[in-house]
Amino acid sequence: MIFILINKFIRFLSDGWSWWWQANGEADGKSFIIQAIVMLSILIITLAITIYVFLSKTSTKGETSSLPPGPRGLPLVGNLPFLKPDLHRYFSQLSQIYGPIFKLHLGNKLCVVVSSSSLAKEILKDHDAIFANHNPPIAALVMAYGGNDILWTPLGPDWRMLRKVLVRDMMSNKSLDACFNLRREVIQQMVREVYAKIGTPIHIGELIFITLLDMIMNMLWGGTLKPEEKTRIGVEFRKTIGELFFLLGKTNISDIFPILAPLDLQGIERKAKNIITWADAIFDSVINERLKMEAIGEKQSKDDLKSKDFLEILLKFKQQEDGKAALSMKQLKALLLDVKSGGTDTTTTTLEWVFAEMMQNPNVMRKAQEELDKVVGMSNKVEESHISMLPYLNAVVKETLRLHPVIPLLVPHCPSQSCTIGRFTIPKGTNVFLNVWKIHRDPEAWEDPSEFLPERFLRDNNGYDYKGNNFNYLPFGSGRRICAGISLAERMSMYMLATLLHSFEWKLLENAELDLSDEFGLMLKKRIPLVITPTPRLSKVELYK
Numbered sequence: 286m287i288f289i290l291i292n293k294f295i296r297f298l299s300d301g302w303s304w305w306w307q308a309n310g311e312a313d314g315k316s317f318i319i320q321a322i323v324m325l326s327i328l329i330i331t332l333a334i335t336i337y338v339f340l341s342k343t344s345t346k347g348e349t350s351s352l353p354p355g356p357r358g359l360p361l362v363g364n365l366p367f368l369k370p371d372l373h374r375y376f377s378q379l380s381q382i383y384g385p386i387f388k389l390h391l392g393n394k395l396c397v398v399v400s401s402s403s404l405a406k407e408i409l410k411d412h413d414a415i416f417a418n419h420n421p422p423i424a425a426l427v428m429a430y431g432g433n434d435i436l437w438t439p440l441g442p443d444w445r446m447l448r449k450v451l452v453r454d455m456m457s458n459k460s461l462d463a464c465f466n467l468r469r470e471v472i473q474q475m476v477r478e479v480y481a482k483i484g485t486p487i488h489i490g491e492l493i494f495i496t497l498l499d500m501i502m503n504m505l506w507g508g509t510l511k512p513e514e515k516t517r518i519g520v521e522f523r524k525t526i527g528e529l530f531f532l533l534g535k536t537n538i539s540d541i542f543p544i545l546a547p548l549d550l551q552g553i554e555r556k557a558k559n560i561i562t563w564a565d566a567i568f569d570s571v572i573n574e575r576l577k578m579e580a581i582g583e584k585q586s587k588d589d590l591k592s593k594d595f596l597e598i599l600l601k602f603k604q605q606e607d608g609k610a611a612l613s614m615k616q617l618k619a620l621l622l623d624v625k626s627g628g629t630d631t632t633t634t635t636l637e638w639v640f641a642e643m644m645q646n647p648n649v650m651r652k653a654q655e656e657l658d659k660v661v662g663m664s665n666k667v668e669e670s671h672i673s674m675l676p677y678l679n680a681v682v683k684e685t686l687r688l689h690p691v692i693p694l695l696v697p698h699c700p701s702q703s704c705t706i707g708r709f710t711i712p713k714g715t716n717v718f719l720n721v722w723k724i725h726r727d728p729e730a731w732e733d734p735s736e737f738l739p740e741r742f743l744r745d746n747n748g749y750d751y752k753g754n755n756f757n758y759l760p761f762g763s764g765r766r767i768c769a770g771i772s773l774a775e776r777m778s779m780y781m782l783a784t785l786l787h788s789f790e791w792k793l794l795e796n797a798e799l800d801l802s803d804e805f806g807l808m809l810k811k812r813i814p815l816v817i818t819p820t821p822r823l824s825k826v827e828l829y830k
C-alpha cells in the first residue's frame with residue numbers, strides 16, 4: 286500500500302512538473318500545487334499510520350509495551366529466517382545486544398529467551414506454578430500417546446500421579462537398589478565386549494548407548510523376553526529412538542503455522558505415527574506376555590523375574606485392588622517410553638562429552654583413575670556401592686554437564702497466565718527458553734568459565750548438586766518440572782563411567798585430532814563422534830570375564 290502511494294506520488298510529481306514546464310499556465314499551476322499538497326498529505330498520513338502500527342507491535346510502552354525487547358522480524362514469519370543452527374550460541378549473542386531477557390517471533394508464536402540466573406529463579410522458583418507447563422509440538426503429542434506422558438501432561442492431578450509413580454515408586458533408592466543386579470549383568474557384559482576388542486578403535490557413544498538401552502530394557506521388563514527376542518527388540522528400539530529424537534528436533538511448519546497442520550507438509554506427523562504404532566505393538570506383546578506369566582501362577586512369575594522390574598511396579602498401579610485403575614494403559618505405555626527415550630540419549634551424550642574432555646585433559650583421567658584405584662583397588666570390580674566414595678569422578682561429570690548441558694535451553698516452559706518477569710510481561714502461552722548453556726558460562730558466577738576444571742565442584746560446595754537450588758547450575762532444570770530421572774541417570778552414568786575407566790586405559794587414535802565442537806539439536810551432542818582405543822589396566826584376566 287505504502288509503496289503504491291509513493292510510486293503514484295513520484296509519478297504525479299514528474300508528470301506534473303513536465304506538464305508545468307510545457308504549459309506554464311498560472312491557473313493550472315495552482316491546481317497542480319493543490320493536488321500535490323493533497324497527495325503529500327495522504328502520503329504522510331499513510332506513513333504515520335504504518336509506522337504507528339509497526340512500532341505498537343514492537344515498542345516497549347503501553348499494553349504490549351511491557352514485552353521484553355528483541356530483534357525485529359518480518360511479517361508472517363517473524364524472526365524465523367534469521368535463526369542460526371546453533372540456537373544456544375545465537376541466543377547468547379542476542380542476549381549481549383538485548384539483555385538477559387528478550388523476545389522473538391517464530392511465525393506468529395511469541396518466544397522469550399532468558400539468560401540470567403536471577404531471572405531463571407523468578408521463573409523456576411518464584412513463579413514456578415505458572416511456568417510449570419510445556420507446549421507440546423505435534424510430533425511429541427503423537428509419540429507420547431496423545432501427550433499422556435510426564436513431560437507433556439499439563440500441571441494437574443494426572444501429572445502429579447504420573448510423577449509420583451515414576452519418582453517415588455520407580456526411581457526411589459529402594460526400588461533402584463532392588464534391581465541393581467539387572468544393571469550389574471549388563472555392565473559386566475559390556476566389559477567382556479570391550480575386552481574382546483582390545484586395541485581396536487571403539488565409537489564410545491555407540492558402546493554407551495547400546496549398554497544403556499540394554500540396562501534400561503532389563504530394568505523395564507527384566508526376564509519377560511527371551512534373550513534372542515531381547516537383542517532383536519534392542520536393535521530396533523535403538524533405531525527408533527534415533528528417529529524419534531530426529532523428528533522431535535525438526536522444525537515443523539505445522540507447529541509454527543497451525544492452520545497448515547492438517548496438510549502435514551513435511552510428513553512429520555505421519556512418521557511419528559509409524560514410530561508409535563511400532564513401539565505400541567512391542568509394548569502390547571511384552572505386557573501380554575507378562576500378564577500370561579502372572580496368570581500361570583504368581584509364584585512362577587516371581588521366580589522367573591530376578592528382581593522387581595518397572596513393569597511389575599506399573600502393572601500394580603494399573604490393577605489397583607479396589608478395581609479402580611490409577612494408571613490408564615496409555616499412561617503406562619507413555620511412561621515406559623519416557624524412561625526408554627529419556628534415559629538413553631541424555632546419558633549417552635553426557636558420557637561421550639566426559640570422555641572427550643578427558644582426552645583433552647589427560648590429567649583429569651589420570652586423577653579419576655587414581656581415585657578408583659584407591660577406592661576399588663586393582664583386584665576388584667567396580668560396584669554401585671563404590672559410587673558415593675568417588676567425589677572426584679562425580680565432580681568430573683558435574684563439570685561436563687556445566688560446559689555441555691545436554692538440554693541447553695531446557696524444554697520451553699509455557700506460562701498458564703500472563704506474568705511479570707524482571708520488569709517485563711510474559712503473556713500466557715509464550716514459549717520461554719532458559720539458556721542454561723549461557724548461565725553455566727557466566728563469568729560473574731564461574732571463575733575461568735570456559736576451562737574444564739572439575740576441582741571447582743570440590744572446592745566450593747555452593748549447592749552445586751542436581752537439585753536445581755543454585756540457579757547458576759541447572760543441567761536437570763529446577764522446580765516442579767525438574768528431570769524426573771536424576772537418581773537413575775546418576776547411578777547409570779557413574780557406574781558405567783567408573784567401570785570403563787577402572788578397567789581400561791583410553792587413547793585417541795594415532796594422529797587423530799580431537800574435535801570438541803557441538804551440534805544443537807534436541808540435545809547438545811558432539812558434532813563428530815568420539816572414537817578411542819582401549820587397553821586393559823587390570824592385571825587379573827578373571828576381572829574381564
Ligand code: HEM
Nearest residue numbers: 436624627628631632691692695696761762768769770774
Ligand atoms: C544425564 C541425564 C539426563 C539429563 C541431563 C536430563 C535432563 C532433563 C531436563 C533438562 C529436563 C527438563 C527440565 C525442564 O525443562 O525444566 C528433563 C525432564 C525429564 N526427564 Fe531427564 N535428564 C536425564 C536423564 C533422564 C532419565 C534417566 C530419565 C528417565 C528415567 C529422565 C526422565 C525425564 C522426565 C520424565 C522428564 C519430564 C519431567 C516433567 O516434566 O515433570 N531423564 N530431563
